[in-house]
Amino acid sequence: MKYYLCVFAIFCSTLVYAQDCNSILLGEIVDFHDNSPLSGATINITGKDYTATSKENGKFSIKQLCDGVIELEISHPECTTKFVTLTINGDTYSEIRLEHHLEELKEVKVVGDVPKNTNSGQENILSVKDIEQNSGKSLGDALKKIAGVSTLNTGGNIVKPVIQGLNGSRILILNNNVRMQDMEWGEEHAPNVDVNANQNISIIKGAAAIEYGGDAIGGVIVLEPLPIVRTDSLFGKTQLNLASNGRGGNITSSLTKSYKSGLYIKGQGSYKRLGDLEAPDYMLSNTGIKESGASLSVGKRDFIQGWEGYYSYFNSEIGILRASHIGNVDDLISAINSDVPSVVNDFTYDIDQPYQEVTHHLGKLSYYRRFEGLGKWTTQYDFQQNRRFEYDVRVGDDADKASLDLKLTTHSILTNIKFDAKQGLDFKVGALGRYQSNFANPDTGVRRLIPDYDKYDFGLFALGSYELNNDWTLDAGARYDFSRIDAKKFYRTSRWEERGYDVDFSDIILEDLDTQLLTNPVFDYHNFSGTLGFHYEINGKDHLRFNYAYAQRAPNPSELFSDGLHHSAARIELGDLRIKSETSSKFSASLERNTTKWGYTVAPFLNSINDFILVEPTGVEFTIRGAFPVWSYRQTDAVLLGVDASLYNNWSSSIRTDHKFAWVRGTDTETDTPLIHIPAANFTNSISYTNPRWNNFLISLESQYVFEQTRYPENIEVYSPEQQENVILDINTPPDAYHLLSLNTEASFTLKNTNDLTIGLSATNLLNTNYRDYLNRQRYFADDLGRNINLRLIFNY
Amino acid sequence: MKTSTTMKRNKTLKTVLALSLMATVMTSCSSDDDTPEVVNEEEIITTMTVTLTNADGTATLQSQDLDGDGPDAPVVTADNLTANTTYTGSIVLLNETETPAEDITEEVEEEADEHQFFFGLTGSLSEVTYSDEDGDGNPVGIEFELTTGDAGTGTITITLRHEPTKPNNGTLADAGGETDIAQTFTVTVE
Numbered sequence: 001m002k003y004y005l006c007v008f009a010i011f012c013s014t015l016v017y018a019q020d021c022n023s024i025l026l027g028e029i030v031d032f033h034d035n036s037p038l039s040g041a042t043i044n045i046t047g048k049d050y051t052a053t054s055k056e057n058g059k060f061s062i063k064q065l066c067d068g069v070i071e072l073e074i075s076h077p078e079c080t081t082k083f084v085t086l087t088i089n090g091d092t093y094s095e096i097r098l099e100h101h102l103e104e105l106k107e108v109k110v111v112g113d114v115p116k117n118t119n120s121g122q123e124n125i126l127s128v129k130d131i132e133q134n135s136g137k138s139l140g141d142a143l144k145k146i147a148g149v150s151t152l153n154t155g156g157n158i159v160k161p162v163i164q165g166l167n168g169s170r171i172l173i174l175n176n177n178v179r180m181q182d183m184e185w186g187e188e189h190a191p192n193v194d195v196n197a198n199q200n201i202s203i204i205k206g207a208a209a210i211e212y213g214g215d216a217i218g219g220v221i222v223l224e225p226l227p228i229v230r231t232d233s234l235f236g237k238t239q240l241n242l243a244s245n246g247r248g249g250n251i252t253s254s255l256t257k258s259y260k261s262g263l264y265i266k267g268q269g270s271y272k273r274l275g276d277l278e279a280p281d282y283m284l285s286n287t288g289i290k291e292s293g294a295s296l297s298v299g300k301r302d303f304i305q306g307w308e309g310y311y312s313y314f315n316s317e318i319g320i321l322r323a324s325h326i327g328n329v330d331d332l333i334s335a336i337n338s339d340v341p342s343v344v345n346d347f348t349y350d351i352d353q354p355y356q357e358v359t360h361h362l363g364k365l366s367y368y369r370r371f372e373g374l375g376k377w378t379t380q381y382d383f384q385q386n387r388r389f390e391y392d393v394r395v396g397d398d399a400d401k402a403s404l405d406l407k408l409t410t411h412s413i414l415t416n417i418k419f420d421a422k423q424g425l426d427f428k429v430g431a432l433g434r435y436q437s438n439f440a441n442p443d444t445g446v447r448r449l450i451p452d453y454d455k456y457d458f459g460l461f462a463l464g465s466y467e468l469n470n471d472w473t474l475d476a477g478a479r480y481d482f483s484r485i486d487a488k489k490f491y492r493t494s495r496w497e498e499r500g501y502d503v504d505f506s507d508i509i510l511e512d513l514d515t516q517l518l519t520n521p522v523f524d525y526h527n528f529s530g531t532l533g534f535h536y537e538i539n540g541k542d543h544l545r546f547n548y549a550y551a552q553r554a555p556n557p558s559e560l561f562s563d564g565l566h567h568s569a570a571r572i573e574l575g576d577l578r579i580k581s582e583t584s585s586k587f588s589a590s591l592e593r594n595t596t597k598w599g600y601t602v603a604p605f606l607n608s609i610n611d612f613i614l615v616e617p618t619g620v621e622f623t624i625r626g627a628f629p630v631w632s633y634r635q636t637d638a639v640l641l642g643v644d645a646s647l648y649n650n651w652s653s654s655i656r657t658d659h660k661f662a663w664v665r666g667t668d669t670e671t672d673t674p675l676i677h678i679p680a681a682n683f684t685n686s687i688s689y690t691n692p693r694w695n696n697f698l699i700s701l702e703s704q705y706v707f708e709q710t711r712y713p714e715n716i717e718v719y720s721p722e723q724q725e726n727v728i729l730d731i732n733t734p735p736d737a738y739h740l741l742s743l744n745t746e747a748s749f750t751l752k753n754t755n756d757l758t759i760g761l762s763a764t765n766l767l768n769t770n771y772r773d774y775l776n777r778q779r780y781f782a783d784d785l786g787r788n789i790n791l792r793l794i795f796n797y
Numbered sequence: 798m799k800t801s802t803t804m805k806r807n808k809t810l811k812t813v814l815a816l817s818l819m820a821t822v823m824t825s826c827s828s829d830d831d832t833p834e835v836v837n838e839e840e841i842i843t844t845m846t847v848t849l850t851n852a853d854g855t856a857t858l859q860s861q862d863l864d865g866d867g868p869d870a871p872v873v874t875a876d877n878l879t880a881n882t883t884y885t886g887s888i889v890l891l892n893e894t895e896t897p898a899e900d901i902t903e904e905v906e907e908e909a910d911e912h913q914f915f916f917g918l919t920g921s922l923s924e925v926t927y928s929d930e931d932g933d934g935n936p937v938g939i940e941f942e943l944t945t946g947d948a949g950t951g952t953i954t955i956t957l958r959h960e961p962t963k964p965n966n967g968t969l970a971d972a973g974g975e976t977d978i979a980q981t982f983t984v985t986v987e
Binding site for chain 1: 831832833834835836838842843844845860861862863864865866867868869870871894917919952954960969970973975976977978979980981
């Protein structure tokens with residue numbers, strides 16, 4: 001309907017387009033998949049009231065154009081509307097490919113690459129180009145392109161996304177509409193997704209998208225496949241990347257077969273192998289990675305109903321820097337004081353202890369049906385199994401035995417009805433049921449860090465958006481989530497008493513095994529969330545969005561139950577059974593402009609979190625192996641205040657600059673001290689040159705400046721057995737600011753179809769700068785990655 | 798037309814049925830009341846006993862940490878030593894979380910080439926010499942000799958490393974490896 005309105009508006013407007021310019025654009029509109037000409041497409045120049053229509057042979061022409069960059073909006077009754085930026089330089093010819101969109105007309109919104117999970121939230125989308133450039137990296141690295149997104153790393157391969165200062169369980173990752181359940185609670189647990197499996201990636205900063213979950217205090221990352229066209233076609237894409245740092249690469253390939261009937265089948269596979277990574281001055285020994293992923297989806301979509309079956313497999317084996325495995329606090333002190341890691345070996349592809357191996361299976365069945373005059377009903381069942389092994393440096397008979405072996409199994413059912421029969425008003429209600437079970441294998445011979453548990457979730461939500469008029473859209477939503485966790489956990493009697501649980505939780509003891517107690521903690525959480533906001537379109541050019549989101553998150557198993565020595569981190573981690581849900585109130589706004597010449601976004605936010613759960617170093621405990629730093633979970637009130645800003649400008653038809661800045665300040669308001677692990681401000685500037693006539697040649701240079709984090713919690717004082725005295729453990733001091741340059745260039749070539757081969761060459765950390773990042777847990781032990789030269793080949797067929 | 802609507806309705810019904818079936822399976826799976834198996838850590842060393850013998854008798858240094866990485870600090874005891882004397886020393890490592898206690902010293906002896914004790918001395922303790930060696934002729938330190946100096950106090954820090962660089966120059970920094978034990982005893986020499 002919106003489409004008709006748009007076209008109608010274009011036809012109604014009759015304005016004479018007269019300017020003293022004489023260039024002619026000759027264009028041809030073809031079907032992306034079979035190159036057949038598309039007639040009847042409407043071509044509109046953005047910002048100018050001029051419309052052309054493509055003829056029988058798909059051709060159209062626009063006369064009297066000025067040289068420079070123009071943006072065309074191309075609509076076709078059977079296709080998604082597309083925005084194309086063209087450079088007019090004298091008489092210009094351009095072929096434009098449109099994709100027949102599967103969803104029928106009513107679902108096609110007249111939008112380009114505009115995210116659409118929320119109206120009022122701060123939302124960004126990652127371009128396919130960005131994903132291609134990061135094909136050999138992790139999801140977190142790819143998302144860093146977006147202002148306000150940083151990463152929490154454990155070395156170069158374990159990368160957790162951080163959104164506006166928050167990470168882990170506060171970020172919900174939606175993989176093909178399935179909420180990932182992959183032990184996101186651990187700092188060294190990266191999301192188990194293949195960045196190549198889903199090429200449509202968007203990010204919502206904050207809890208505005210409550211449809212997906214009420215506890216996404218940090219944000220939501222939505223990974224979706226590109227829409228499949230409803231036509232008889234077979235197409236595929238293969239990408240090969242070779243990287244100098246790690247001396248390896250990855251290959252990813254996908255093949256899609258679709259039919260006019262709406263039936264489709266799509267398969268995708270990826271494999272990645274890297275050896276030891278390198279810092280500028282030395283090898284980062286034992287940092288190799290082996291990763292494989294595959295997915296298959298089969299489905300049928302038409303207007304009335306559709307279904308999909310989806311399965312994906314992901315396996316990764318990631319080496320952990322050998323030098324980061326330390327014995328006790330003295331080893332940590334000497335590591336912090338030493339410039340060079342304690343273990344540096346020759347390059348190898350072998351992955352040795354310590355390392356982790358994770359396998360994730362995800363299966364999904366979904367069905368939708370549209371009811372005339374009412375709306376659309378969708379229902380989905382999904383299954384996930386996450387198996388995690390962590391191998392530590394052990395001796396004797398246990399040398400090859402895992403120290404941690406967890407199996408997390410999750411079943412979810414969700415259903416929702418979207419009422420969209422009334423123009424301008426969308427209303428959606430839905431429900432969720434989930435059962436999750438964690439099994440911690442006792443065969444490791446190491447006391448369980450995370451216990452066996454069963455978890456039950458039930459959620460209900462309602463949300464709606466209302467288009468007040470052409471300029472104003474309002475949205476609102478509310479959600480209730482019930483969550484019960486029922487665990488069976490062994491506590492050391494000494495720990496039980498030290499924590500004071502013998503006073504508060506004496507009724508949950510099942511069995512007394514002398515030195516250990518078997519307990520049965522059962523906790524219920526009732527969480528509410530809600531969101532309210534508006535989107536105001538000013539003169540069709542500027543957008544003002546405002547959103548308020550209230551969200552509650554129940555503590556995760558790690559925050560509740562952690563107890564004991566985390567060998568791979570050489571720290572004692574202590575959860576607390578008394579931890580309750582945390583509650584966030586976030587105000588966010590954004591002001592945006594997107595024109596062909598220039599554009600900007602300024603997005604400030606204020607996130608006030610009551611009972612914020614955090615883990616930080618609090619002291620040391622002594623064992624016969626020496627002293628270990630203790631990291632304890634605690635709750636406090638916190639405020640995160642920040643701003644993300646970006647700006648671009650097309651200086652000429654071929655030169656463009658991009659500028660991004662992100663800053664966040666986190667404060668523990670109870671003690672008025674800085675919060676731990678808040679990303680430092682960063683400023684990124686890039687300049688790019690493109691020339692479509694030289695095989696779509698592109699070259700860009702990017703400068704990234706990361707400031708020193710000056711706000712951090714105080715260091716702790718510990719007793720060093722080696723030095724026989726109390727010393728300051730410099731565990732919180734952030735590293736210095738750093739500046740990195742990267743270069744990227746690419747060009748496309750025609751083998752069989754137009755521009756079906758893209759070759760790209762890029763270099764990150766071009767100057768081989770030595771640096772350490774505050775949010776890299778291995779910063780105590782080694783420098784970050786040195787120069788990496790990457791060659792990529794992308795072939796579409 | 799009617800038939801097709803009925804069929805569609807049937808199809809929807811079937812989907813709903815299939816989903817509710819799945820829900821039933823799901824909830825029935827969940828009711829397992831299995832009690833998890835207790836884990837008693839195997840590699841743990843709870844107790845280090847150092848026996849120092851000279852002509853006059855025996856002195857003992859002991860560190861005992863029965864709760865492993867639990868909150869309780871090790872209980873450290875040390876007998877007084879005689880000044881300007883050479884003691885014959887030997888070390889016994891136990892895992893006392895098991896009954897009977899497991900002797901970990903045997904494991905260290907078996908893998909002597911992958912282990913070494915290191916001794917750090919201050920104050921009235923003057924020298925330690927190794928009395929044993931592994932298959933490659935490098936020191937291990939289960940057996941050693943300790944020489945005391947003049948009366949006063951001193952400390953001895955005993956560190957057990959596994960997979961150290963062997964041979965090494967006797968310092969922890971040069972040896973590298975993983976720390977199994979690091980314990981300091983404060984001793985009165987009289």
